[in-house]
Amino acid sequence: MSARIDGKAEALRVRERVAEGVAAFKEKTGRTPGLAVVLVGEDPASQVYVGSKGKATVAAGMESFTHRLPDDTSQAELLALIDQLNGDPAVDGILVQLPLPGHLDEDEVIGEIDPSKDVDGFHVINAGRLSVGQDAMVPCTPYGCIHLLKQQHGDLSGLHAVVIGRSNIVGKPMAQLLLSENATVTIAHSRTKNLPELAKSADILVAAVGRAEMVKGDWVKPGATVIDVGINRLPPAEEGAKGKLVGDVAYEEAAEKAAAITPVPGGVGPMTIAMLLRNTLVAAHRREGLKDPEGL
Numbered sequence: 001m002s003a004r005i006d007g008k009a010e011a012l013r014v015r016e017r018v019a020e021g022v023a024a025f026k027e028k029t030g031r032t033p034g035l036a037v038v039l040v041g042e043d044p045a046s047q048v049y050v051g052s053k054g055k056a057t058v059a060a061g062m063e064s065f066t067h068r069l070p071d072d073t074s075q076a077e078l079l080a081l082i083d084q085l086n087g088d089p090a091v092d093g094i095l096v097q098l099p100l101p102g103h104l105d106e107d108e109v110i111g112e113i114d115p116s117k118d119v120d121g122f123h124v125i126n127a128g129r130l131s132v133g134q135d136a137m138v139p140c141t142p143y144g145c146i147h148l149l150k151q152q153h154g155d156l157s158g159l160h161a162v163v164i165g166r167s168n169i170v171g172k173p174m175a176q177l178l179l180s181e182n183a184t185v186t187i188a189h190s191r192t193k194n195l196p197e198l199a200k201s202a203d204i205l206v207a208a209v210g211r212a213e214m215v216k217g218d219w220v221k222p223g224a225t226v227i228d229v230g231i232n233r234l235p236p237a238e239e240g241a242k243g244k245l246v247g248d249v250a251y252e253e254a255a256e257k258a259a260a261i262t263p264v265p266g267g268v269g270p271m272t273i274a275m276l277l278r279n280t281l282v283a284a285h286r287r288e289g290l291k292d293p294e295g296l
Ligand SMILES: Nc1nc(=O)c2c([nH]1)NC[C@@H]1CN(c3ccc(C(=O)N[C@@H](CCC(=O)O)C(=O)O)cc3)C=[N+]21
Pocket: 049, 095, 096, 097, 098, 099, 120, 140, 231, 245, 264, 265, 266, 267, 268, 269, 270, 271, 272, 273
């Protein structure tokens, strides 16, 4: 059996250090860092995430501004709100909850966010900066994953990392971060041939495909570290009940092989929120011309 990587506990530690950084920032500048979250539509899961982000923001001593817009909000209205937040000195970070309703153009909306306030790290400027190794806003989920991996391994140099998934929000930035830690990186996806064999060659296996329990125990090299980014809700056993939350990895099987593995829930998810708070504090520092807070 392998070690269970406790993302929830580590997220709490990061959040404590962010709270200390926020207190020091207030002392230095006389103002409070602020995070604006924009939610369009009534998706219940999104409502829950936005609520927990707001609570975590306030718990870290930062200001939380939540903008809930109706489902039929127009592109022009949403862009106008983003322009307003870009120009608001009390707002250091802007997060537009994705996915947006189908009639809205996500790329254009993300492109409208001031890159220095883009705490999701989704703007092309931040994606570009990350890929050339400049100071970027780093997407929260892969940032949380790399944080857990560095804690587990220390040095990732020369290890073979296989990332399953090539999304702009997880797979691609995850690969960039692993590369910057000197890992040897393979990006796999739905068209990859011999995926189980490839996965089995990984010292570090990152699953970010969004398919419940797709990665089986016999895809895992004995002694590997497995990072499960998936958050999938299974259909409920009975009507009215809530379905069980599972990752992209068949946890029990994989845990028999892996040296260490993140669970779902309690793994990568809580780290995502911790890194969002960290990015907001970093954005606040950069906007004030201060150097990045250390030791986070
Ligand atoms: N612009 C944008 N940025 C995001 O970062 C973003 C987004 N849109 N849209 C939705 C996804 C989803 N997401 C999660 C964050 C934390 C948990 C989390 O903490 N999950 C808990 C369990 C929560 C539960 O029980 O439902 C856990 O894994 O332990 C999950 C999912 C951020 N997202």
